[in-house]
Structure formats: structure tokens, C-alpha cells
Amino acid sequence: MMEALSTFWVIHSNLILSLGTNALLALSIWLTLSCGMLAMANAAFMGIGAYTSAILTMQFGWPFPAVILAGMLAPMLAALIIGLPTLRLSGVYLAMATLAFGEVVRIVIINTELLTGGIGGIAGIPTSTEWWHMLLAVVCALFVLWRMRRSKVGRAFEAIREDETAAGLMGINVGANKMLAFILGAALAGLAGTLNAHLTFMIDPKEFGFDRGVEILTMAIFGGIGSLVGPVLGSAIFTLLPTVLSPLADFRLMVNGVVLVLIVLFLPNGIWDPARFKQWFGRKQGART
Amino acid sequence: MLDQQLVNALSLGCVYALFALGFTLIFGVLGVINLAHGAVFMTGAYAAMTVMARFELPLWAGLLFAFAFCGLLGLLIDFLVLRPLRARNAPHLIPMIATIGVAIVLNSAAQGLFGAENQRFPEGAISNDTLQWAGVRITVLELGIILFSFVLMAVLMLALKRTQLGRALRAMAESPKAAYLLGINVEGLFYLTSFAAAALGGVAGVLIGLYSNAMSPLMGQPMLHKGIAVVILGGMGDIRGAMFGGLFLGFAEVLSINYLGSTMRDAVTFGLLFLVLLVRPKGLFGTLQERKV
Amino acid sequence: MRQNFLKSALLAFAATAAFSGAAAAAGTIKVGVAAALTGGAAQYGAAIRNGFELAASEINAGGGINGNKIELVVADEQSKKEEVINVFKRLIFQDKVIMIFGPTLSNSAQASNPVAQAAKTVVFGTSNTADGITAIGDYVFRNSVTEADVLPETIRVAVKNSGIKKVAVFYGNDDVFTKSGYDNFKKALEDLKMPVTTTETFAKGDVDFKAQLTKIKASGADAVVLSALIAEGAPIMVQARQIGLNVPFIGGNGMNSVKIFDLAKGASDNLYVGSPWSASNATPENTKFIKAYTAKYGNAPDQFAAQAYDALHIAAQALKNVKMTGDIGAERAALRNALPDVKWTGATGAFQFRRAHDKAGKPAGFDAQQTPIVSVTKGSVFVIIK
Numbered sequence: 024m025m026e027a028l029s030t031f032w033v034i035h036s037n038l039i040l041s042l043g044t045n046a047l048l049a050l051s052i053w054l055t056l057s058c059g060m061l062a063m064a065n066a067a068f069m070g071i072g073a074y075t076s077a078i079l080t081m082q083f084g085w086p087f088p089a090v091i092l093a094g095m096l097a098p099m100l101a102a103l104i105i106g107l108p109t110l111r112l113s114g115v116y117l118a119m120a121t122l123a124f125g126e127v128v129r130i131v132i133i134n135t136e137l138l139t140g141g142i143g144g145i146a147g148i149p150t151s152t153e154w155w156h157m158l159l160a161v162v163c164a165l166f167v168l169w170r171m172r173r174s175k176v177g178r179a180f181e182a183i184r185e186d187e188t189a190a191g192l193m194g195i196n197v198g199a200n201k202m203l204a205f206i207l208g209a210a211l212a213g214l215a216g217t218l219n220a221h222l223t224f225m226i227d228p229k230e231f232g233f234d235r236g237v238e239i240l241t242m243a244i245f246g247g248i249g250s251l252v253g254p255v256l257g258s259a260i261f262t263l264l265p266t267v268l269s270p271l272a273d274f275r276l277m278v279n280g281v282v283l284v285l286i287v288l289f290l291p292n293g294i295w296d297p298a299r300f301k302q303w304f305g306r307k308q309g310a311r312t
Numbered sequence: 313m314l315d316q317q318l319v320n321a322l323s324l325g326c327v328y329a330l331f332a333l334g335f336t337l338i339f340g341v342l343g344v345i346n347l348a349h350g351a352v353f354m355t356g357a358y359a360a361m362t363v364m365a366r367f368e369l370p371l372w373a374g375l376l377f378a379f380a381f382c383g384l385l386g387l388l389i390d391f392l393v394l395r396p397l398r399a400r401n402a403p404h405l406i407p408m409i410a411t412i413g414v415a416i417v418l419n420s421a422a423q424g425l426f427g428a429e430n431q432r433f434p435e436g437a438i439s440n441d442t443l444q445w446a447g448v449r450i451t452v453l454e455l456g457i458i459l460f461s462f463v464l465m466a467v468l469m470l471a472l473k474r475t476q477l478g479r480a481l482r483a484m485a486e487s488p489k490a491a492y493l494l495g496i497n498v499e500g501l502f503y504l505t506s507f508a509a510a511a512l513g514g515v516a517g518v519l520i521g522l523y524s525n526a527m528s529p530l531m532g533q534p535m536l537h538k539g540i541a542v543v544i545l546g547g548m549g550d551i552r553g554a555m556f557g558g559l560f561l562g563f564a565e566v567l568s569i570n571y572l573g574s575t576m577r578d579a580v581t582f583g584l585l586f587l588v589l590l591v592r593p594k595g596l597f598g599t600l601q602e603r604k605v
Numbered sequence: 606m607r608q609n610f611l612k613s614a615l616l617a618f619a620a621t622a623a624f625s626g627a628a629a630a631a632g633t634i635k636v637g638v639a640a641a642l643t644g645g646a647a648q649y650g651a652a653i654r655n656g657f658e659l660a661a662s663e664i665n666a667g668g669g670i671n672g673n674k675i676e677l678v679v680a681d682e683q684s685k686k687e688e689v690i691n692v693f694k695r696l697i698f699q700d701k702v703i704m705i706f707g708p709t710l711s712n713s714a715q716a717s718n719p720v721a722q723a724a725k726t727v728v729f730g731t732s733n734t735a736d737g738i739t740a741i742g743d744y745v746f747r748n749s750v751t752e753a754d755v756l757p758e759t760i761r762v763a764v765k766n767s768g769i770k771k772v773a774v775f776y777g778n779d780d781v782f783t784k785s786g787y788d789n790f791k792k793a794l795e796d797l798k799m800p801v802t803t804t805e806t807f808a809k810g811d812v813d814f815k816a817q818l819t820k821i822k823a824s825g826a827d828a829v830v831l832s833a834l835i836a837e838g839a840p841i842m843v844q845a846r847q848i849g850l851n852v853p854f855i856g857g858n859g860m861n862s863v864k865i866f867d868l869a870k871g872a873s874d875n876l877y878v879g880s881p882w883s884a885s886n887a888t889p890e891n892t893k894f895i896k897a898y899t900a901k902y903g904n905a906p907d908q909f910a911a912q913a914y915d916a917l918h919i920a921a922q923a924l925k926n927v928k929m930t931g932d933i934g935a936e937r938a939a940l941r942n943a944l945p946d947v948k949w950t951g952a953t954g955a956f957q958f959r960r961a962h963d964k965a966g967k968p969a970g971f972d973a974q975q976t977p978i979v980s981v982t983k984g985s986v987f988v989i990i991k
Contacts, residue, residue, distance in 0.1 A: 034698045037690045061405060108590045115345065115404075119544050120589040126537075126582040133779060134575060142784045143735060146715035223686050225715040227781075230686060233537060237347070237412060244409050266691065269681075276643055277424070280416030287410040288396055313823040316848065320815040327813060420643070428647035430836045432868050440871060442847050449848050524812040524840040526868045530645060534810025566816040574805040574817050575778060 036154070037222070038266060043157035044219045045262045049242040049254035050164055051211035056248050057172075058204035059184035061114065063236045064105070064121035065212040067128040068098035070231030072213025073220040077145045078138065080221070087151045087221070094217030095210040102209035103202070110201045125236055132228040144227025145220075152221040160214055161255075168251055180204060212239075245286060247293020256295050315448050317570050323454040325562025326461040327520055331535050332542040332554040333464060334512035340549030341481055341505040343404050344394060348411040349513050349539065350532025351418035352389075356382045356514025357521030357531065358422055358431075365434045371518075374437070378514040386510020389414055390503055398502065415532075422529035430526040438522055457519050464512070465555040472551060481505070485549070541585050547595025556597045632669075633676040634924060636661075636917070637696035639707030639717065641684035645809075646709045648836075649732060649909050653709060654679055655902050656731075656913030663897070664917070670924045675917075682708045682717070689713040693720045693728075701933050703924075704729060704940055706916060711735035711781045718745050726937050727944060729920060731912040734858060735785040739961035739970030744941055748916050748956060748973045750881055752789040752857055755977040759879030760793055762979040762990050763828065763855045766877075771800040772855070773826035775817060775841065777833050778806040786832035786857035794830070802826040807837060814841045815848055822850040834859040839868030846872040853877060853981075862907040866985040876982040881975040882911040882953040885987040894952035915951035922947040945971055954978070 032039075048065060055062040076094035079085040085093070109120045132139045139145065171177045179200045182190040191197045220226045238261075246257020264282065268275040290296065331353060338346045359381045360374035369377075393414060397407045439452045472478035483491040484498055492498045520535070521527045538561065543549075546557020561581065568580040588596060638657050641650035657677055665674045678700045682689040689708050696702045697720070704727035708717050711733040721728035722742035730738060730747035739745050763769060774790060777783035794801060802824035805817040818841070821829060831854050833841060838860045845854075853875040854860075861878040884895065884905065894914055898906040906914075923943040927936055948957045958971040980987040 030698060034694050035691075037687065037694060041687050112589065112593050115548065116544075116589060116593040119540065119548075120586060120593075122540070123544070123582050123585045123589065127579070127586060130579045130582065134579070142779055143781050144712060144715070146737060147719075147741075150719075223690060223716050224719045225686065225712065227686075227712050229712075229779075240405075241409055241412060244405060265683075265688070274420075274424070275681075276420035277417050280413045280420065283413030283416065284393055284410050287406055287413065288393065291400060291402060291406075313819060316819045317816060320813070320819060324813045324816070423643065423647060428643075428651055430648065430839070430864065430868060432870075435870055442849075451847055520812055525843065526836050526839050528648070528836060531810070534808070535812075569805070569816040570820060574807065574820075577806075578808065 038262070040152070040154060040157050040222055041219070042259050042262050043161050044215045044222075045242060045258035046161050046255045047164060047211050047215035047218075048239045049246065049258040050168060050251070051208040051215065052239050052243045053248055053251070053254040054168070054204050054208040054211065056243060057177075057184060058180040058201055059187065060110070060201060060204065061118040061240075062110075062121045062205060062208070063118050063240060064102070064124050065208065065239045066231045066233075066235035067121075067125035068102065068209040068212035069216035069219075069235070070128055070132065070226075070228070071098040071101050072216030073226045073231070074132065074139055074145070074216075075213075076217040077148050077220045077226055080148060080151070081145060090151075090221075091214065091217050094220075095213045098209040098213035098216075099206050102206045106202050106205045110198070110205060122233065122236060125231070125233065129228050129232050132231075139228070142228060144225055146225040148220055148224055148226070150222055150224065152218045157218055157222075160218060164211055164214075165251055165255070172251070176200065176203065241283070245283070245293060247290075247295040249292055250295060250297065253293050253295040257293060260294065314570075315446070317566050319448050319450055319454075321563040321566035322559070323450065323458055323562075324566060325559035326458045327523060327558075328538055328542050328561050329465070329555045329558025330457060330461045330516040330519060331513070332539045332546070332558050333461070333468065333551065334509040334516065335536075335539045336543045336546070336549055336551065336554040337468070337505060337509040337512070339543065340551070341485055342394065342398075342407075342502060343485075343549075344407040344411065345404070345540075346411050346509070347408060347536065348389065348414040348418065349509070350536030351415040351422075352382050352385060352510045352513040352532070353517040353520070353535060354422060354527070354529060354532035355385060355418055356517030357527050358426060358517075358529075359514065360518040361431060361433050361521070361527065364437060368434070371437050371522075374433075375515055375518050378518045379511045382514025382517070383507040383511030386506040386508075386513075387503060389510070390506035394506065395499070395502070419529050419532070426529065428529060430528050432525045432527065433522055453519070453522055457523070460519065461555065461558075465551060468551045477501070477504075541581060543595075544585055545588055545596055547597050550595065550597065553595050553597040557595065560596065632672065633674045634670060634929065635676050635678055635700060635702045636920070637700065637702035637705035637707075638677050638679045639682045639689065639692045639696065639705055639709075640679065641709040641713070642679075642681040644683040644685065646684040650681075650684075650709045652907050652910040653707075653731060653913040655898065656906070656910035657706060657917050659894075659898055659901055659910075660914045660917035660921075664921050670921055671929075673929060675921070675924075678702055682713060684708070684710050684713055686713065686716045689717040690720055693717045697721065697724045697726050702726075703927075703933070703936055704920065706731060706913070706920075708733075711738060711785065714738050715741075718742070721745070725934070725941070727941050729916055731916045732909055735781055736788075737964075739972050740963035741970065743969055745970030746944060746958065747971070748919060748953075749912055750858075750973050750975055750977070752786050753792070754975075755879045755881075756786075756789050756857065757793040757796065758977045759855060759877055759979050760790075760797060760799070760830070762879070763853060763877040763981075764797070764799070766981070766990060767828065767853050767875075769799075769827040769853070771802050771826055772828045772830050773802045773821040773824055774804040774830045775821065775833070776804075776806055776831070777809060777837060779808045780834065782859060783832045783834060783857070786859065790830050790832055790857065807833075807841075809837070811837060812840065814844050818845050818848055818850055821845075822848060826852060828853045828855055830855045831860065832857040835862050835864050835868065839865055839873075842869045842876065843872040851875075858908065863905045863987075864907065865982065873982050874984065877979060878982075878987070879977045879979040880908055881956075881973075881977055882908050883978045883980050883987050883989060885980060885989055886954070886978055888950075888954065890950055891952045891954075911952045915949070915953050915956065918951050919947050919949045919956060920944070922949055 072094040075097040076090045179195045242258040242261045243254045247253030335349045356378035360378040364374040480496045542557040546553030680692040682692045714733045718741045776787035855877045861880045926943040927939040959974040961972045963969040980989045
């Protein structure tokens with residue numbers, strides 16, 4: 024039985040660890056969403072983290088903990104720089120500006136071949152990421168976010184999401200709080216990028232483009248952004264769905280699309296929706312009495 | 313050389329504008345960023361190609377078929393996906409994600425039906441003649457795309473400005489609820505918009521499909537990215553903005569290729585885009601107010 | 606098993622996953638094929654799968670390998686990094702294949718091939734042309750000819766044939782295949798001391814190339830060196846002729862497809878391509894391949910299909926010398942040791958392996974050693990230039 028388990032792990036370890044990557048990514052966009060911002064730069068931040076870390080590992084031989092730290096700090100810095108002008112944009116305009124930023128990052132990577140390897144990417148990255156790194160990263164991220172939700176900062180985020188103007192009148196520093204959410208989100212995305220880069224042997228600029236940005240948003244919304252469970256659950260389902268559907272072969276993608284539409288249609292608040300659970304549970308009890 | 317490049321820029325700009333017109337129409341009226349518009353565009357190209365090849369129809373019939381087919385497809389998408397979301401007043405992120413699902417379904421259906429290989433329209437679908445004037449060359453198709461996109465813009469603008477229908481649509485863009493209270497058939501007009509936008513997307517697919525004549529099931533995705541750039545440049549939801557945004561992008565691309573080199577093209581495009589968003593978030597030509605969420 | 610199931614769903618899943626692989630029918634040899642059947646590279650993946658299936662049916666119809674039938678386990682790697690690793694792990698540890706063909710794209714190979722190398726399983730690329738793939742390790746093979754070997758010859762023949770004095774270069778810079786083609790073109794042009802008037806780029810999915818072509822026309826080049834895939838290459842040729850740029854094109858591997866005659870109808874003349882495989886090469890092996898492929902799939906094969914077809918035949922030669930003991934590890938190692946010595950004449954002509962070296966100069970995997978054929982398009986056929 025132990026043997027069966029270890030075979031299972033050998034076959035599926037990569038899939039299981041990508042659950043971790045995607046959970047971190049979904050949480051990173053959850054952070055900005057929870058502060059009322061639709062920022063779509065997470066794929067770019069992930070890329071900045073992945074490239075920074077891969078370059079430090081490969082060309083400068085930094086130890087892995089230092090690499091992880093740098094892989095989080097670099098996107099934080101980028102977030103600070105682009106956040107200053109863009110965060111005052113609202114709604115779709117912020118989304119579009121951050122998507123455009125992502126394209127700029129992609130083009131810069133393609134055109135700085137000496138450092139980044141251009142479109143061919145960086146290959147032969149040592150696989151330093153262990154399963155417990157990923158687990159620890161997800162648990163730490165969840166713990167920090169959970170504490171934050173209950174803190175003054177978390178309440179400030181919520182107030183801003185509900186009504187930015189009112190939050191400002193209440194004495195909340197809207198600009199600073201938005202920036203905080205944006206930078207922390209970038210750190211999480213960078214962490215995901217760093218761990219992922221040291222897991223899959225190689226990175227290339229295509230991974231961090233428009234499609235990835237949309238995918239990250241989809242995972243969070245899919246799971247539900249009302250709580251921390253939602254993004255994690257959403258990312259897990261989104262990661263496993265293609266594998267679960269793989270027996271369908273050629274129809275797999277189509278079914279994937281249909282499932283996405285159905286969930287959006289019939290589960291308005293995402294998959295994890297405590298209010299709906301309560302409603303269901305309540306109804307059952309009602310039937311018994 | 314510059315005169316030829318200006319003609320190139322004009323025709324490229326009109327290609328972008330043609331795609332962006334339908335995309336912006338949906339956003340302007342329904343407030344939905346329709347990420348399935350690229351897939352609808354592809355569907356139009358494949359639909360026309362199929363009937364033209366199978367029944368040996370001329371191009372105008374193919375265009376008409378694509379118009380009707382994609383229009384109905386747009387109606388279906390609206391009825392099955394967007395209408396229920398409207399009914400429960402979902403924030404506009406949600407329909408956007410639903411349209412991603414729709415795009416996946418359409419793209420994979422096309423790949424299942426037609427395979428992933430590049431396809432072309434039947435030979436002779438359009439004249440290969442090149443018109444030459446003072447050393448500048450332009451094809452019949454390019455000329456057609458330029459004329460068509462300007463006419464389309466004019467028609468759409470007139471329809472929105474001058475007719476009763478247009479006034480109703482504008483009222484809805486301001487506030488669907490208020491429009492409803494004014495006795496406007498809001499749902500009907502949403503359907504009409506979805507029909508028209510998708511039908512135009514289909515026609516754009518045929519014309520732009522002919523332009524490169526190497527279609528693939530994923531041909532709509534790069535176009536969608538350009539379309540997003542165009543509507544940001546021009547102002548989201550604005551018909552005139554889509555036209556000028558398209559032209560602006562076309563000229564920016566061609567001129568940056570000509571003077572800076574083609575590796576700089578996309579950097580210039582997105583740099584400009586970023587700049588426009590920072591300085592004038594409503595777009596260079598945008599007049600429409602942002603929808604209140 | 607049943608008890609496992611009752612104990613824990615997870616364990617049961619693990620167990621079935623582990624045992625299902627061992628249930629191969631006696632007398633079959635499982636060979637993995639990881640190809641991009643959906644996603645951006647699907648059109649190459651489809652041709653590659655066809656090539657393998659054709660070769661497998663031929664080998665099996667001829668009695669298989671020492672009486673054992675070849676069973677292809679085809680998996681869709683979607684040309685996505687994560688998926689290609691998952692697919693390789695499933696093929697190696699779950700399906701227990703003896704070797705893996707694929708993946709379709711070079712970047713995918715950078716992610717997947719270390720997995721195969723670590724598991725001591727032969728991975729055999731039929732379409733990866735980028736540098737450094739075979740440097741990953743000594744279990745990595747490919748029969749896709751890298752353009753470094755082919756392009757100097759193509760340019761040399763084109764120059765001689767068309768009196769070319771200076772060229773413009775045009776390539777897709779957001780695709781690994783076309784970008785590595787460009788790198789090799791650049792090197793070949795430098796070696797030949799050929800002046801370059803201008804270097805232009807395009808992106809995947811572009812529909813209009815006239816701005817770049819107008820610039821190339823104004824630069825006064827005698828030929829355009831083009832590293833593109835057919836989806837962009839065909840419209841490039843059409844649009845070049847439309848603006849009156851009537852010089853010859855010198856294409857990379859991606860342009861070596863009869864699809865050009867369909868997509869660029871009326872504008873496809875005067876394109877030079879060099880490759881070990883040509884649709885017009887009338888050797889008995891190639892004629893047989895083209896005939897069988899066209900009969901089975903209803904369309905003409907391309908280079909991707911030809912290389913896949915040959916690859917399975919090459920592997921089959923090695924498999925004949927592998928003793929099927931049931932110990933998959935020993936079988937895999939035996940195959941690895943038998944493969945480098947294979948010599949085979951197939952659709953792509955005479956073939957043998959050549960040892961590749963990694964960055965440190967140590968021997969690593971194996972590249973292809975073949976002679977390119979240069980041909981030029983004329984009236985909807987490739988005409989071979991002797």
C-alpha cells in the first residue's frame with residue numbers, strides 16, 4: 024500500500040504542487056478584489072518573480088531562501104512603481120491598464136534576450152521546490168490573510184470595497200490601503216512564480232501573458248471571493264478539471280468551457296458560498312420539524 | 313515609401329476598427345467586456361468559408377450568411393448566458409468570465425469540426441487585382457475594408473444619434489432601470505444589440521479572414537487583444553472611438569515599424585496604451601461616461 | 606483492492622492508477638506519444654500523430670517487432686508546461702511505456718525531458734529544433750534536423766541559383782520555432798558574409814505584414830530570408846507580391862509544406878526551402894510514405910508527419926534488439942543502448958544519430974545526421990535543385 028501511495032505521488036506530484044501555485048495566485052488576486060480593485064497584473068507579477076528568482080539561481084547561485092525573498096520583493100517593487108499612477112483608475116480601466124502593463128512586461132522579457140533568454144525562456148532551472156515549501160507557503164499565506172481580514176486593515180479593505188467615497192470620509196486612507204493590497208498581492212504572485220519556476224525546469228514569457236491573467240481571475244471568481252476558502256477551492260477545481268476530464272479527449276476543452284459557464288450562471292457567488300449552504304441546511308432542518 | 317506606408321496604415325487601422333466596432337457596441341450598451349467576440353469573429357469566417365466552399369456561393373452570399381449565423385449565435389449567447397446574469401444584476405466581471413467559457417466552447421468546437429490546420433476561402437472568392445496609383449498599391453479587398461468600416465461607423469453613429477432606437481439605447485447605457493421606467497423595451501434592445509454586435513463580428517471575421525487567408529480556430533484571440541487595445545485607445549463603448557482608436561493603432565504600428573523597427577512595434581503600442589490610460593482613462597476620443605456600477 | 610477502496614478513496618485511486626498500467630496485454634510494446642493535440646500548436650500535433658499512427662499500422666501489419674505489436678499511447682500535452690510534465694509522468698509511471706515520442710514544441714521539451722531523463726526513459730523528439738534540447742541528458746534523442754545544419758546549404762544554393770547579393774531578414778520573434786530559425790539564419794548569413802539590408806519581425810496571429818514588406822522592398826534586398834510558420838508565411842508571400850516585392854524567398858523548416866500552394870495560391874513561386882524531407886523527393890521510401898499517408902488521411906503529409914513516421918521506424922529497428930523481459934527498467938535501458946547505432950533510410954532519406962554535447966562539452970543526447978535537399982517552388986510543386 025505504501026508503494027501504491029508513492030507511485031501515486033510520483034505520477035501526480037506535479038499536479039498536486041500546481042494546486043499550491045494556483046492557490047497562491049488566486050489568493051493574490053483575491054487580495055486586490057477584497058479591496059474593491061480589479062487589477063489584472065498578477066500574471067505579470069508572477070513572471071517578474073519567476074524571472075528574478077530563476078536568474079538569481081542560475082546566474083548568481085543565490086541560496087534558495089534568498090531567492091524566494093527576492094522573488095517576492097522584485098514584484099512588490101514593480102507594484103509600487105506602477106501602482107502610484109494606476110491605482111487611481113477605477114473599474115474596467117484599472118483592469119485594462121494592468122493588462123497593458125502585463126503585455127509590456129512580456130515584450131520586455133522577449134527583447135532582453137541576454138538576461139532572460141528571450142522567447143526561448145530559461146531552461147534547466149534546478150528543482151529546489153519541495154512539497155513542504157509549497158504547503159508552508161500556502162498555509163502561511165492563508166494565515167496572514169486570515170489574520171488580516173480580522174484586523175483594522177481588513178476592515179478598511181472591506182469599507183473601501185463597499186464604498187470608496189464613504190470610506191474616505193470615515194478617515195480611511197484609501198490610497199495607502201489600496202497600495203498595500205496591490206503590493207501584497209504582487210508578493211503572493213511573485214512567490215507563486217518563484218516556487219513554480221523551481222518546480223518545472225523552465226520558464227518562458229508565454230506563460231505570463233493575457234491568458235494566465237484571465238485564468239487567475241477566473242479561479243478566484245469561480246471559487247467565490249466572499250471568503251478565503253473560495254479562491255483556494257476555485258483554484259483546486261480549475262487545476263484538476265482538465266485532468267479529471269481527460270478521458271473525454273477531444274471534447275475535454277469544450278466541456279471545460281461549459282462547466283465554467285454553468286457555474287457562473289447557477290452559483291452566483293462562486294462555489295464556496297456560506298450563505299447558500301446555510302440556506303440549504305436551514306431548509307433541510309425545516310423539513311424535519 | 314512613406315505614401316505606401318500611409319495606405320498600409322489606413323487599411324490596417326480599418327481592419328482593427330472593423331473588429332472593434334462590434335466589441336465596443338456590446339460594451340457600450342450591455343456593459344459587458346465580451347471576451348467571446350474573438351471566437352464569434354472566427355465563427356463568422358468559418359461559417360462563410362463552409363457555405364461558400366460547399367455550395368459554391370459568391371462572397372456576398374458568404375457575408376450575408378456569416379451576418380445571419382453570427383447574429384443568431386449572438387442572440388443565443390445573450391439568451392442563454394447574458395440574460396440570466398442581467399436578471400440577477402451580476403457585477404460586470406461575472407458576464408466577462410462567462411464569455412471566457414463561451415469562447416472556449418466555440419474555439420474547441422471549431423477545432424473539433426474543422427481541425428487545427430489553416431484553412432482558406434475558395435479560390436476566386438475575391439478579386440486578386442491590385443490597384444496602382446502613383447506607385448502606391450492597394451488591393452480590392454483593402455479598399456473594400458476601408459470603405460465598409462467607414463460606412464459601418466457612419467451608419468451605427470447615425471442610428472444611435474438620430475433614431476428613436478438610438479435614443480432608447482443611449483438611455484439604457486445611462487441606466488437600464490430608468491430606461492425601463494420610461495417604457496423602453498429594455499430586454500428587446502439588449503437582444504438587438506447582441507444580435508447586431510455578433511453579426512458585425514461575423515462579417516469582420518469574413519473580411520479579415522480573407523485578408524490573410526490562413527484561418528485557424530484560434531484566429532480570434534490575437535484579434536481580441538488588438539480589439540481591447542483599440543477600445544481603450546478610442547474610449548470604451550464609443551462607436552466613433554472604435555474607429556479612431558483602430559486607425560490610431562494602425563498608424564502607430566505602421567509608423568513605429570517604419571521609423572523604429574518592427575521589434576519595437578508592440579512595445580510602442582502597449583506603451584501608448586498605458587500612457588493613454590494614465591492621462592485620459594476615458595480614451596483619446598471617449599465621451600461616454602463610465603457606467604455606474 | 607476492495608479493502609483499500611473501503612479504507613480510503615484516495616488510496617484506491619492510487620492503487621488503480623498503479624495497477625492499470627501493468628495490465629498491458631501480452632505481446633504488445635507500449636510506446637508513448639506526447640503531442641499537442643489541442644491549443645496553439647495543435648496543427649503540428651495532429652500531423653505528428655498521423656505520422657506515428659501510419660508507421661505503427663505498417664509495423665504491426667508486417668508482423669510487429671519479433672512478434673510483438675506496437676501499441677501507441679497517445680496523450681495530449683496541450684503545449685502547456687504543466688500539462689506536458691503531467692503527461693510525461695503518467696506515461697512513464699502509470700502507463701509504463703518503454704519510451705516517449707514528443708513533445709511537439711521545444712519549450713515544452715525543456716520542461717518534460719528532464720523528467721524522462723531522471724526516470725531513465727528514452728525521450729525522442731520529432732519536431733524540437735531549438736538548441737540545447739539534446740544537452741539535457743543521454744536519454745534524449747531527436748530526428749528533427751536542427752536548422753543549423755540545413756540553412757547554410759539552403760542559402761548557398763539559393764544564392765547560386767538566383768544571383769543574390771544582399772538579403773533582408775524577416776522572422777516571427779514571439780515563437781521559439783521561428784526565433785531559433787532566425788538565430789541560425791543569422792549565423793549562416795554571417796558565415797557566408799552576406800550583407801543584410803534590414804531585419805524585420807512579426808508576431809504570431811498578425812494578419813497584415815505590408816508595413817514590414819514595404820520597408821524590405823525599399824531596402825533593395827535581392828531576396829527575403831523568412832523564418833516563419835505556414836500560417837504567417839503564406840500571407841507574407843501573398844502580400845509581398847501584392848505590394849510588388851517580387852524577389853525570391855528563402856524559407857526555414859516551417860515553410861516546407863505543400864500547404865503553401867493552397868494558402869498562397871498564385872503567389873507561391875520562388876520560395877527556396879531546405880530540409881532532409883521534400884514532398885518532391887521521389888525515393889521509393891518517400892513515395893511509399895506519401896502514397897500511404899494520402900490514402901489514409903485524405904491530405905498530403907508535411908515535414909512534421911514525415912519525421913514522426915520515420916522516428917517510429919527508427920525506434921522499431923532498435924526495439925528489435927531489445928529483449929522483452931517484463932522488467933520495464935531493463936527494457937528501457939536496453940533500448941537506450943540500442944538506439945544510437947540505428948541506421949535507417951526512410952521518407953526523410955538516410956538517417957543516423959550524432960552525439961550531442963552539453964554546455965560543459967560532455968557527451969549528452971543524440972541529434973540527427975542527415976543531408977538536406979534544397980528545392981524551390983514553381984507552379985505548385987517543389988522542384989529539387991541538384
